[in-house]
Each structure stands twice: as structure tokens, then as C-alpha cells.
Amino acid sequence: MKISTLPVLLSRHPQVESADGVCYGRQDMTLKAGWEPIASGLLTLAKGIGCSIVYTSPSMRCLAVARKLAEHGGLPVSQDERLQELNFGQWEGMTWADVPREALDSWAADPERFFPPGGESGTNLRERVQSFWEDLIRAARPALVISHGGPLRLLDGLARGMRPDLLAPSMPQGSSRLYYVSV
Numbered sequence: 001m002k003i004s005t006l007p008v009l010l011s012r013h014p015q016v017e018s019a020d021g022v023c024y025g026r027q028d029m030t031l032k033a034g035w036e037p038i039a040s041g042l043l044t045l046a047k048g049i050g051c052s053i054v055y056t057s058p059s060m061r062c063l064a065v066a067r068k069l070a071e072h073g074g075l076p077v078s079q080d081e082r083l084q085e086l087n088f089g090q091w092e093g094m095t096w097a098d099v100p101r102e103a104l105d106s107w108a109a110d111p112e113r114f115f116p117p118g119g120e121s122g123t124n125l126r127e128r129v130q131s132f133w134e135d136l137i138r139a140a141r142p143a144l145v146i147s148h149g150g151p152l153r154l155l156d157g158l159a160r161g162m163r164p165d166l167l168a169p170s171m172p173q174g175s176s177r178l179y180y181v182s183v
Contacts, residue, residue, distance in 0.1 A: 006183045007049035007142040008159055011176040012152050013061040014038045021095045025088040025119075025148075028060045038174045039068040045176060046144045047073060055136070056146040057083035066146050075144070082132040085148035089119025111166040122166040129154040129164070140183050 014035035016024070046054070046069065056066035058079045066077045091099050107114040111122040129151050136143060145155060149170030156171065157164030159179035171177065 004182065005180040006137065006140055007051070008136065008179045008181050009042075009045055009049060009051065009144045009176055010152055010155055010159065010171070010179070011042055011065075011144060011146050012149060012171045012173050013057075013059075013065060013146060014174040016061055016173070021097060023088050023091045023094050023096055023099065025085040025092055025150075026059070027092050031061055031064055035065070035174070036068065039065050040072075042144070042176060043069050043073045043075075045178065046075060049178065050142045051075060051144050052141045053078060053139075054144045054146065055080050055083060055132075057085070057148060057151070059084060059148070062146045062148070069144070080132060082128040083145065083147040083151050086122075086125050086150040087120040088116045090117040091119065108167070125150055126154060126164065126166070130158070133158045137181065137183055 013031070015032045016029035017032050019029060042065065052075075054066045054069050054075045054077045056062045056077060056079055058081060062083070063079065069075050070077045103116070107116070112126070113121055113123060115121045133155060136145070147155070152171050153166065153168045154164035156177065157168065159181055
């Protein structure tokens with residue numbers, strides 16, 4: 001039997017410790033205490049849609065949630081490098097206030113082609129997220145995807161059948177969105 005719509009649950013990792021005002025893209029960050037109920041609720045949602053796999057960024061803030069789902073719900077977990085946050089290069093660990101204003105303005109003016117020093121461009125992010133999405137659709141398995149603001153901003157657009165916007169608002173940390181995608 002061919003599935004005509006595919007349930008895809010997109011979820012952003014819970015809040016992290018000590019991140020206010022810091023650019024932490026690829027850095028490993030500790031989840032704030034008390035994040036476990038978010039995983040419990042996510043497991044309920046995933047089971048409710050018949051989720052058969054959890055795809056996760058390899059970052060510990062995502063992987064911890066995925067492992068909790070595997071432990072308590074028996075869901076297989078697949079780490080995927082394409083779900084990592086944008087690589088901010090030399091900006092990683094800096095406060096946003098310390099990033100030169102001119103550089104931030106250049107990034108906002110052209111997020112597709114701007115590279116933070118030693119990092120990756122929006123085009124790089126878009127290409128890897130698009131590749132992941134195509135593989136997800138091809139697999140046609142009800143799935144939960146745990147990732148970060150940047151990749152989820154693009155996945156959200158793809159799930160809605162729209163051109164993903166690199167400057168769209170991010171999903172709040174610890175939130176999820178369910179889509180039924182035509183396949």
C-alpha cells in the first residue's frame with residue numbers, strides 16, 4: 001500500500017544552558033535542567049503519528065532527546081550530519097554583540113552567499129537540508145526530525161511546499177510542528 005501523505009514531525013531541541021546572547025551554532029551545549037518532559041511529550045506525538053524513525057543532528061542537545069526517545073519508546077535513531085546547525089566558524093562562542101555590526105549587516109543583506117569567517121553560507125545550509133529532505137521523502141517513513149533553528153527554518157518551508165526562507169523566524173526551542181506531506 002502506497003502512502004499518499006507522510007507524517008513528518010519537526011522538533012527543535014529544548015533550551016540550552018548559558019546561551020543568552022551567544023552564537024553557539026555547532027558548539028556542544030548542555031540542555032537546561034528539566035528538559036525530560038519535552039522528550040516525553042515528543043514521544044507521545046511521535047507514537048501518535050506512527051513514527052518509525054527519529055532523525056537527529058549529532059549535536060548533543062539534539063542527540064540527548066533522540067536517545068531518550070529510543071530508550072523509552074524503542075524508536076530507532078539515525079544521526080545525520082546534514083541536520084547540524086549552520087557552521088558559524090570564528091563566530092562560534094562569541095556574543096552576538098561582539099560580532100562586527102558590518103558583518104551582521106552583510107549576512108542579513110545576502111544570507112545565501114555570506115560566509116561567516118571560517119564558516120558556511122546559507123547556500124551550503126540549504127543544499128544539505130534539501131538533500132536530507134529528498135532522502136526523507138524518498139524513504140517514505142513516518143519520521144521525527146530533531147534539529148536546530150537554521151535547518152528547521154528550511155525544513156518547515158519544504159514541509160509546507162514553499163521555498164524555504166533563511167530569514168524566516170525560527171521555531172522556539174523545545175517546540176514541534178507536525179506536517180502531512182504529499183508523497
